[in-house]
Amino acid sequence: GRASGGTPMKQRLLVVANRLPVSAVRRGEDSWSLDISAGGLVSALLGVKEVDAKWIGWAGVNVPDEKGQRALTEALAEKRCIPVFLDEEIVHQYYNGYCNNILWPLFHYLGLPQEDRLATTRSFQSQFDAYKRANQMFADVVNEHYEEGDVVWCHDYHLMFLPKCLKEYNSSMKVGWFLHTPFPSSEIHRTLPSRSELLRSVLAADLVGFHTYDYARHFVSACTRILGLEGTPEGVEDQGKLTRVAAFPIGIDSERFKRALELPAVKVHIGELTQRFAGRKVMLGVDRLDMIKGIPQKILAFEKFLEENPSWRDKVVLLQIAVPTRTDVPEYQKLTSQVHEIVGRINGRFGTLTAVPIHHLDRSLDFHALCALYAVTDVALVTSLRDGMNLVSYEFVACQGSKKGVLILSEFAGAAQSLGAGALLVNPWNITEVANSIASALNMPADEREKRFRHNYAHVTTHTAQDWAETFVSELNDTVVEAQLRTRQ
Ligand code: G6P
Numbered sequence: 001g002r003a004s005g006g007t008p009m010k011q012r013l014l015v016v017a018n019r020l021p022v023s024a025v026r027r028g029e030d031s032w033s034l035d036i037s038a039g040g041l042v043s044a045l046l047g048v049k050e051v052d053a054k055w056i057g058w059a060g061v062n063v064p065d066e067k068g069q070r071a072l073t074e075a076l077a078e079k080r081c082i083p084v085f086l087d088e089e090i091v092h093q094y095y096n097g098y099c100n101n102i103l104w105p106l107f108h109y110l111g112l113p114q115e116d117r118l119a120t121t122r123s124f125q126s127q128f129d130a131y132k133r134a135n136q137m138f139a140d141v142v143n144e145h146y147e148e149g150d151v152v153w154c155h156d157y158h159l160m161f162l163p164k165c166l167k168e169y170n171s172s173m174k175v176g177w178f179l180h181t182p183f184p185s186s187e188i189h190r191t192l193p194s195r196s197e198l199l200r201s202v203l204a205a206d207l208v209g210f211h212t213y214d215y216a217r218h219f220v221s222a223c224t225r226i227l228g229l230e231g232t233p234e235g236v237e238d239q240g241k242l243t244r245v246a247a248f249p250i251g252i253d254s255e256r257f258k259r260a261l262e263l264p265a266v267k268v269h270i271g272e273l274t275q276r277f278a279g280r281k282v283m284l285g286v287d288r289l290d291m292i293k294g295i296p297q298k299i300l301a302f303e304k305f306l307e308e309n310p311s312w313r314d315k316v317v318l319l320q321i322a323v324p325t326r327t328d329v330p331e332y333q334k335l336t337s338q339v340h341e342i343v344g345r346i347n348g349r350f351g352t353l354t355a356v357p358i359h360h361l362d363r364s365l366d367f368h369a370l371c372a373l374y375a376v377t378d379v380a381l382v383t384s385l386r387d388g389m390n391l392v393s394y395e396f397v398a399c400q401g402s403k404k405g406v407l408i409l410s411e412f413a414g415a416a417q418s419l420g421a422g423a424l425l426v427n428p429w430n431i432t433e434v435a436n437s438i439a440s441a442l443n444m445p446a447d448e449r450e451k452r453f454r455h456n457y458a459h460v461t462t463h464t465a466q467d468w469a470e471t472f473v474s475e476l477n478d479t480v481v482e483a484q485l486r487t488r489q
Pocket of ligand 1: 156180326
């Protein structure tokens with residue numbers, strides 16, 4: 001559209017995600033300090049120049065009192081963020097329960113929880129009810145801030161019920177939904193007790209997006225096989241209404257990494273790390289401490305490599321950064337102790353008085369420290385058992401301008417479809433295969449490393465997060481226009 005002065009009006013965009021890109025800390029009754037995360041998704045969604053974007057989501061904190069809620073809302077408004085307030089019980093049932101204990105493992109092929117069937121069925125129902133209630137609360141906030149012509153972009157498995165709630169408020173709202181995880185085979189999805197209701201509510205959107213064609217295809221076949229609807233090359237059709245389904249592979253803001261590597265402080269840090277690990281090859285893993293990341297499998301493969309290659313034992317180090325996540329969910333607590341146990345055993349077995357083979361950190365690093373670490377790495381190890389995309393692999397490539405290190409990448413990460421030709425692809429369940437790939441990576445001749453790196457670098461720097469966001473939003477606009485034309489015919 002155009003404003004009266006003839007200047008093009010910016011497209012208004014409401015981004016809705018479970019989590020706002022901020023961490024909020026309460027300083028007093030009505031004062032908050034906010035730390036906005038500048039990650040790739042944030043710069044992608046808030047950084048598109050032609051778009052006037054606002055972000056709607058949960059601030060990740062419990063704020064029971066109205067005074068605190070008002071103060072936080074005001075503080076967030078300056079950051080273009082709008083909070084959805086969820087109480088502790090809802091967070092427990094919706095976020096810890098239905099999202100992270102049911103949908104997350106199921107979508108990553110880890111199946112439904114295995115406890116006593118009856119108990120599971122009972123708690124399943126109350127968690128699903130809480131999920132729907134939470135989605136309705138997000139819809140209420142969107143509806144409050146919606147203006148005609150806005151594009152509403154819903155994100156991820158937390159908000160599969162949202163498109164339906166939004167269309168019930170206003171059937172002409174332009175609604176897109178994008179899934180950041182894999183969408184599993186219909187044979188997996190059909191085990192979910194609420195399989196049909198979830199599919200139907202996603203189909204209320206105008207455009208449904210996934211990282212890869214495989215995920216899009218799985219979704220369409222779930223709709224045909226479970227709901228009996230018609231799948232077309234364009235998407236899914238239900239009584240003449242088409243929901244567009246397509247693949248939009250995400251990327252990173254590669255310029256941001258390039259700029260960081262030019263900073264004097266980062267260069268100093270790179271120098272320090274190089275000295276610290278002189279005489280040893282650096283292998284790196286960076287993951288949220290999540291069972292889908294295959295961290296135990298990765299460490300066991302590294303152990304096997306050390307076992308079989310004694311000459312490498314004092315010439316290589318594995319740095320594993322494991323960022324704690326969803327620590328209230330018991331499965332994640334179990335994983336933490338399992339990883340600690342394995343790391344301890346291997347360091348006990350192969351360590352010396354002056355060096356250990358694995359440095360394991362239970363925390364995140366700030367952006368600049370992470371860039372420096374990527375830059376000094378010889379081999380990056382991404383061994384996800386399943387992963388929607390995996391942007392760590394992209395970030396590593398973006399920081400490897402001078403080193404041209406090797407990426408070992410799970411074939412079950414979405415990124416394998418874009419970086420497959422440059423990476424060494426592995427089946428992370430096959431410990432022997434991963435151990436062999438570690439040996440190949442460490443011994444790879446410089447010209448082959450260079451060739452593989454060029455391929456990946458070209459991809460990472462040309463398929464950016466900004467392109468991804470722009471493509472999705474413009475496709476959503478086109479989809480709605482086409483649908484209007486169709487109904488007028
Ligand atoms: C995955 C999900 C995101 C989520 C992130 C961190 O990447 O796709 O939606 O925000 O993990 O998890 P958390 O539960 O801490 O938000």
